[in-house]
Amino acid sequence: QQQVKQSPQSLIVQKGGISIINCAYENTAFDYFPWYQQFPGKGPALLIAIRPDVSEKKEGRFTISFNKSAKQFSLHIMDSQPGDSATYFCAAPGDSGYALNFGKGTSLLVTP
Amino acid sequence: NAGVTQTPKFQVLKTGQSMTLQCAQDMNHEYMSWYRQDPGMGLRLIHYSVGAGITDQGEVPNGYNVSRSTTEDFPLRLLSAAPSQTSVYFCASTPTYGGGFGELFFGEGSRLTVL
Numbered sequence: 001q002q003q004v005k006q007s008p009q010s011l012i013v014q015k016g017g018i019s020i021i022n023c024a025y026e027n028t029a030f031d032y033f034p035w036y037q038q039f040p041g042k043g044p045a046l047l048i049a050i051r052p053d054v055s056e057k058k059e060g061r062f063t064i065s066f067n068k069s070a071k072q073f074s075l076h077i078m079d080s081q082p083g084d085s086a087t088y089f090c091a092a093p094g095d096s097g098y099a100l101n102f103g104k105g106t107s108l109l110v111t112p
Numbered sequence: 113n114a115g116v117t118q119t120p121k122f123q124v125l126k127t128g129q130s131m132t133l134q135c136a137q138d139m140n141h142e143y144m145s146w147y148r149q150d151p152g153m154g155l156r157l158i159h160y161s162v163g164a165g166i167t168d169q170g171e172v173p174n175g176y177n178v179s180r181s182t183t184e185d186f187p188l189r190l191l192s193a194a195p196s197q198t199s200v201y202f203c204a205s206t207p208t209y210g211g212g213f214g215e216l217f218f219g220e221g222s223r224l225t226v227l
Contacts, residue, residue: 006154009152034215034216036216041220041221042220042221043116043202043204043218043219043220043221044155044202044216044218045218046215046216049215089154089155098143098160098162098168099145099157099160099170099171100145100157100216101157101171102147102154102155102156103154104152104153104154105154105155
């Protein structure tokens with residue numbers, strides 16, 4: 001079973017600061033690495049994803065950085081806002097290619 | 113466009129009872145899956161399906177059964193509920209699978225308590 005290790009478990013950042021969440025994976029059937037955002041009482045929703053023909057992808061304040069040789073990727077949230085307070089999950093495809101395996105999640109709190 | 117619809121949203125069962133969590137999607141997605149979410153454990157895959165008539169096990173399949181008779185529906189059956197199955201269950205679908213995973217669209221979840 002594909003292991004996806006995510007850290008930290010929780011994170012507190014002041015408004016305007018940078019939030020950084022890290023993920024490490026084992027072997028994958030193909031390269032596709034998404035981050036999902038989940039608000040309380042809701043299902044997860046895709047935030048941003050990278051297919052690593054590039055080492056970095058940016059969408060607004062959210063950036064994925066990818067290091068294929070180290071099998072690691074990270075999410076950077078620039079100018080963090082209280083509305084970013086949520087749980088964030090990284091994910092990676094399993095060996096079979098038919099499953100998306102998730103990390104254990106990071107609870108982010110952005111204080112005013 | 114309703115997306116992925118799960119019912120019921122809340123359910124309380126007694127140990128040993130059986131029940132079915134319903135999942136329906138109206139996006140004509142081939143791939144559907146069930147996850148359970150527990151505190152500190154993230155999202156763990158229970159079962160998935162790559163099309164009507166095709167299902168397979170994920171990471172934590174024991175105690176659960178699935179079938180896929182139509183593209184739209186993917187019910188999850190608890191055969192004999194146990195307290196360890198107390199969790200929030202999410203159904204998800206995507207238009208692509210294997211060789212190129214796409215965005216998973218999640219339902220809003222079904223919160224199950226087994227007493």
